[in-house]
Amino acid sequence: MKLKDILLKLKEKFLRIDFHAVFERLQSNGKLLLMTVIATFVVMSLACLAVFSVNVKGPEQVLVPDVTGKKLTAALIEMQAKKLYPEIQLRYSETPGDEGTILEQNPSGGAIRKGFSHISLVVSRGVVIDHVENYIGENIDAVRMKLQTLFAGTAKPLIVIASPQYKADTAEAGTILEQDPPEGTSITDPVTVHFVVSRGPNFENTRVPDLLGNSVNDVLQQMARTRLVFDFTSHEAGPGENAGTVVREQTFEEELVPNYTHVAVEFAFPRQTLGGNVYGIFDAVLPAYPYSVQVKLAAKPEDGDAYTIVTFSHPGGAVTIPYAVPKGTDLILSVVSSAGETERKRITVR
Template structure:
């Protein structure tokens, strides 16, 4: 019966204090579990480094643990409302672990998987808190080195608005973890790039060097992904993606999502300059720019001017009352500590002196004082009114139409329909879907029947069809390694019954069910058959032995013969063949199949009675029977032995009696 292999850490007690309750996520360097701190009776998160991330040489394990401990102490001293707090550290089973604050919420990667991309105010709100956490680390002399959506946690808002990302609390995790692992990898294998290639800064690729500007670059890529729903570069191999950061400039987000403000293009461009010296110096500097961008987007007219009307009689200089429009306040629980004063735009001021007011009053008096002037003013007012009406109709209604229904159409059909309506199509990253066929439209923005500018752009998401995975070739690999590879391929692993094998040692995968290369749906079960090593009994060589001798040998070894007989030129009861072959390992009680000779095929003795003696001898010997003559060689054959029509082995001697 197949059995599912469970996580051995579930339910275990670490350091006599942390009871593992469930697995939250498995990443490239570590696995995260929820646990109960039985001493303080609170829920915590426990992150345990994978065995493959620790140095392979056990002699250097102590150095890795010491370095990891130093990094953990540095992180624990980093106290900030947007940083995932570290409570404890230690080792379990020789592997380092961290005990951290348990954040109830989702990763930014989960949010993007659900929403695809965020609107600008949500993206900037998340970036502001993310950068506040990284800025605190930079002030403490710590570089994150692996800023990406998987390490950004979006916690539930105290107001309960799960969908309101602007008011959500953002926390950043894994400060210093990549550096601790990378330092040990350098001792073992030289410099290695311990960063996610989609977000890696150019200097990490070319020089292996990281400073606060490296985190600024990665944060800029995260902001790009939040705004556009994709990372700027992709490729068949990670190294190809990494070198694109070195060789190419990050495109402006508005080239992928038309309509994004120029402010966001400039912000992303500044953060992702290939030259580190052209970027903001650290996360704090980039945070100040994000805050200014939020002010710009939230307050297109930061000040409102109210002028008093001009009267016919000369009056004193008109006054201008300026009222500042304040941005919407964030909840107090989510407000970030200021690192300094934000830059403010200069307020508009009233013009100095009264010359302009006097001139305007004089011009109005002269125009209203003549009939032609009054007619000109009326005509101008009518023209302006007509222009305003037509313009209002055009900008409010006339230039708009409705978006066509493109969902469920094939790509060719959608492009043809869009062309008929004069629309431009752009495509986002395609997604897998079990119901929508491949290359059919899975989603559109704006949705069908929504208002859109005539000749505008419609963004389509195409389906990749049902997600399929092939069973990877794990035959010959250790069970745990094969299990990890299948899990990474989104397949479920079960351990089948083990069996003996003469060639593969115990614990190595012999076969998979279904077979390697079979195409399955994600989550499908794959059963692994594992070797038990060589069987304890070796089959002897029995070919050429008499069956009685072969039986005795097999009985002494505790093996069971299974016999079959066949015609053969070999002597009767001689063993002609065996299965398994000699030297094969089997268990006690196993069957050994034997092929045994029945001897040569029987032949019929011909009748030679009443034939002349010499003629009878000639007939018998011509058919292979040695012949002996008794009494008169020149007489007539009266008797023969064996008798006529007897079945005898070939070459049997025949005696004839002649009289």
């Protein structure tokens, strides 16, 4: 065999053996690489699962401290130590001197919550008013309404008005003349305020008007202009009497009489409706007032808008008012003050 042929055979054999080894080596390394990739994936999955578990578990649970009654600064320090977030709400309180104190909390002390939870704290912004104001010169009804509004919703108002003492004065009736304690008095506990209130001038007298022959409307106008208490009565008009007018009136020896003197006045009313109106006397009993109040009689027809029949001053007690209105009209008696109108009686004319 020639040398050339021998070399060719050796080369051919060498190459065949070498390629086979290389293939086996590659096959062995591929399995190792695959195992490495699988192992890496498993490790990463376990790591992700551990991180996820930690995040799901969240922060550890803590005991909510009871900070009710404590000052805000101390309460915030306790909340911070427990890794809790306070949410602050401000509210007026009823106790002088407790400004900045925790009034309420939610959840309450002793509850279990996760760290970084939100805790609601209601903090006192102090009392609505901390001193007695000057009420002299104001109307007592207006002051009452003001204080009621100021302390609305509180179980223990800080200012209470005692039963006023009334006296005659040139100031308008209901005006506060004196007060005790004086303006500027500090409020540390609920305070009872005593007022001296004007009854109005007691030296003024009134001229008694001549009402004989007057109609109901004429008499109503006189009621609005004078400070007298008219006690109205009526009877069915007889022969020679003008139906719907005054036929008798009390007389006095003196031309002038003291304010709110009672004057008896009698009407002769028609038996049936006259001019589409029903005639009558509206009567009611009011509380006895220390000074005169404004009294109003209003009418609300079945069809139409309400209107005022008369407004006049009255000291309280029995009230009588003549009327001439259509059948079915509602008559409403109210007492008018600076605080508004208070309905006292309502009837429907039949």
